[in-house]
Amino acid sequence: MEPQKNPQVAVVQIPPPRFKGGDLSDNALAFWLMLPAALLLGGLFLYPLVTVFWSSFHVQKLLEPGLGEPFNGIKNFVEMVGDFRFRGALWNTLYLGVLTVAGSFLVGIPIALIANQPGRFRALARVALLLPWAMPPVFSALMFAWMFNGDYGVFNAWLTSLGLEAKRWLVTPSLAVFAFCVVTIWKTSSFVGLLTLSGLQGVPKDILEAAEVDGASKWQSFWRVLLPLLAPALSVALIFRTLSALQVFDIPYALTSGGPDRALETLGILIYRTIFESYDFGASSALCVTLFALGLAITFFYVRFVRGD
Amino acid sequence: MEAAEELRKEPFSAKFWRSLGLIALVLGGFFPLVWTILTSLKSETELQTKPITYLPHIWKWDNYVQVFQAKPFLNFFLNSLITSSVSTILCVIIAAMAAYPLARLNIKNKGLIMSSVVVFSMIPVIAMMVPLYKIMTHFSLINTYPALILPYTALSLPVAILTLTAFFTSIPSELESAAMVDGCSKVGALRKIILPLALPGLVTAGILVFVNSWNEFLLALSLNTRLEMRTVSVGVTLYQGEFAFPFALMSAAITIAMIPIIILIIVFQKRIVSGLTAGSVKG
Structure with a gap:
């Protein structure tokens, strides 16, 4: 490290920073720094994705090795679309997704506004908001499964003490859907709340004060001023929430194993069952490709038409 | 005031x-x-009496001993701790290396690289399950720590890269220029100036990765199937027998498995909230 001969000249040169001493070019340095990430993502994301694509167009039945693995055209997809279980799972995934994503925003935004209030209990509120987000989805499902228990669950105890009838929550399809939505919204509104909360920290206080001075009601300043400012954070939350709702597996698996009567059989559950019940990897891969394409399509739609960029 | x-x-x-x-x-x-x-903290008999009790009649601390005796819960816990910690360290280092050129260097195809990172984060984990199983079998890694550590590192890489790219971008580049004046190389500037300033970002990214790994269920369920190699997220579900549902034991297991998570969110609550903005709103 030789000393700079003329520091002033160096300062003038700042805009395109030129580092001294046999450095690699930017592109070469970038290549070496990104190589480990590229290898990991390539080997453990891209390669699996390519093999799943390949399998989805081939026969691949583990239980019938005599068939070999011949090219199968789009037959796996044709059979998939013809299967009532696929259509049921697709429908379940979509409508449970709409219910839980909408629910997580309806709950998540208000709890972020509450947790953002100054006061003595701010830290406590923040931990209450973070807890469901940080908890394994499986744990949330198991905790609620016990609270929704038909005989000894605390929710039925509250219902009976109000003079209402106890319900068979996890055994009746429509009630299981309700229970699933409660667990999922409890768990995921915390994520929406978290992103909203971090969005709120970037909102300058004087803007809201200016709105108040201009005579806007709290309600107006929320809709007209705050919400547009939060839009970037909320649109990111919407994309992430939608993707995780499409892929949902842990909660229905731990809550009712997809039952009762397939009420909670989502695409994720159906793929898992296709893999472990029939060992038909051609069929399961077709489902995986469909799930991935669905996520891509919806995200593309959001980015193109909702965010407008 | x-x-x-x-x-x-x-x-x-x-x-x-x-x-x-x-x-x-x-x-x-x-x-x-x-x-x-x-x-x-209740006994199974107390859990199966009506009307239900709120506070335990008899505080059954013994459940917390039973958890370790009925299943190898200590193994579950240590397995989770090892896979989550190692994947966190690996992921943060690799993501920091990838994020630095994205934030700072004048490179080609930056936009393309960023979008492919985002697309990677959209691949369903369940789509990777069978191929990952085959890869891990091929390298004889099934029922070993790397079988989970490697996929967990990869799974959290996209979000860690996005978070850290945003963090590095927010550090004023004049500081690097100053380092240049002092005769630092690019790598030297990264090590001496950028990394200390980005430490809060590294911590936030680390928390996100740790929580992801600790909570992961699907791969843990299908890749490491030997009882002693289970992690807590799967281990907790193993207490249920064919007919019996020992909620007291499962609750005790959940409570213990929540301790690291609770410590993290109490200690780092502010970090998590401010760190998420940077990472996700970017994408």
Whole structure:
């Protein structure tokens, strides 16, 4: 490290920073720094994705090795679309997704506004908001499964003490859907709340004060001023929430194993069952490709038409 | 002080609604865990009596001993701790290396690289399950730590890269220029100037990765199937027998498995909230 001969000249040169001493070019340095990430993502994301694509167009039945693995055209997809279980799972995934994503925003935004209030209990509120987000989805499902228990669950105890009838929550399809939505919204509104909360920290206080001075009601300043400012954070939350709702597996698996009567059989559950019940990897891969394409399509739609960029 | 004054000049009704909201948030957020802790301290017979009890009649601390005797819970816990910690360290280092050129260097195809990172984060984990199983079998890694550590590192890489790219971008580049004046190389500037300033970002990214790995269920369920190699997220579900559902034991297991997560969010609550903005709003 030789000393700079003329520091002033160096300062003038700042805009395109030129580092001294046999450095690699930017592109070469970038290549070496990104190589480990590229290898990991390539080997453990891209390669699996390519093999799943390949399998989805081939026969691949583990239980019938005599068939070999011949090219199968789009037959796996044709059979998939013809299967009532696929259509049921697709429908379940979509409508449970709409219910839980909408629910997580309806709950998540208000709890972020509450947790953002100054006061003595701010830290406590923040931990209450973070807890469901940080908890394994499986744990949330198991905790609620016990609270929704038909005989000894605390929710039925509250219902009976109000003079209402106890319900068979996890055994009746429509009630299981309700229970699933409660667990999922409890768990995921915390994520929406978290992103909203971090969005709120970037909102300058004087803007809201200016709105108040201009005579806007709290309600107006929320809709007209705050919400547009939060839009970037909320649109990111919407994309992430939608993707995780499409892929949902842990909660229905731990809550009712997809039952009762397939009420909670989502695409994720159906793929898992296709893999472990029939060992038909051609069929399961077709489902995986469909799930991935669905996520891509919806995200593309959001980015193109909702965010407008 | 300012906040306190604001609270004082507020009308009573606003104060009332504000407190009510706060109480609802705190009760709603904590109740399931509190109920689980209470359940973990009751006996199975007490859990199966009507009307149900709220506080345990007899505090059955023995459940916490039983958890370790009925299943190898110590293994579950240590397995989770090892896979989550190692994947966190690996992921943060690799993501920091990838994020630095994205934030700082003048390279080709930056936009393309960023978009492919985002697309990677959209691949369903369940689509990778069978191929990953084949890869791990091929390298004889099934039922070893790397079988989970490698996929967990890869799974969190996209979000860690996005978070850290945003963090590095937010550090003023004049500081690097200053380092240049002092005769630092690019790598030297990264090590001496950028890394210390980005430490908060590295911590946030680390927390996100750790939580992801600790909570992961699907790959843990299908890749490491030997009982002693299970992680807590799967291990907790293994207490249920064919007919019996020992909720007290499962609750005790959940409570223990939540301890690292609870410590993390209490210690780093501010970090997590401010760190997420940077990472996700970017994408």
